[in-house]
Amino acid sequence: xxxxxxxxxxxxxxxxxxxxxxxxxxxxxxxxxxxxxxxxxxxxxxxxxxxxxxxxxxxxxxxxxxxxxxxxxxxxxxxxxxxxxxxxxxxxxxxxxxxxxxxxxxxxxxxxxxxxxxxxxxxxxxxxxxxxxxxxxxxxxxxxxxxxxxxxx
Numbered sequence: 629x630x631x632x633x634x635x636x637x638x639x640x641x642x643x644x645x646x647x648x649x650x651x652x653x654x655x656x657x658x659x660x661x662x663x664x665x666x667x668x669x670x671x672x673x674x675x676x677x678x679x680x681x682x683x684x685x686x687x688x689x690x691x692x693x694x695x696x697x698x699x700x701x702x703x704x705x706x707x708x709x710x711x712x713x714x715x716x717x718x719x720x721x722x723x724x725x726x727x728x729x730x731x732x733x734x735x736x737x738x739x740x741x742x743x744x745x746x747x748x749x750x751x752x753x754x755x756x757x758x759x760x761x762x763x764x765x766x767x768x769x770x771x772x773x774x775x776x777x778x779x780x781x
Contacts, residue, residue: 641693648690655683668732669725677718684710 662675688707692700725731726741733739 645690645693648686648693652683652686652688652690655679655686657683659683668735669730670722670736673718673722673725677714681710681714 656679659675659679662679663672666672666675685707688703688710692703695703722731727745733742
């Protein structure tokens with residue numbers, strides 16, 4: 629009877645692991661489809677950060693159920709690393725996209741940065757005194773008073 633109970637527990641564990649792995653793979657697939665299909669940067673960021681993170685976490689949890697405990701601990705550390713890094717990366721990418729004009733501001737429901745950041749101005753990014761000749765030698769003084777190095781173009 630004990631042997632039968634141990635076998636049933638193994639079946640339940642294997643089934644739970646399989647369900648978690650398949651669900652995680654499905655979320656990763658849906659995140660990838662959203663990344664390809666969504667029209668703008670903000671929507672693509674949402675698909676890549678939310679769905680991919682949940683998919684990876686479910687896959688790691690499903691794998692953790694099937695490996696020995698020391699390896700399961702390592703998989704949980706990978707999951708924590710994922711939880712800490714994905715929101716930061718999404719924030720940085722979204723901020724850069726907003727500042728460079730890659731986000732269509734008319735589609736935003738709430739634009740909290742509009743008061744602090746003006747519309748993107750490509751000429752404001754140019755350095756003062758930049759003639760825009762494009763020869764790559766703008767930083768080098770004409771009289772040779774620099775450090776003697778020139779950038780090759």
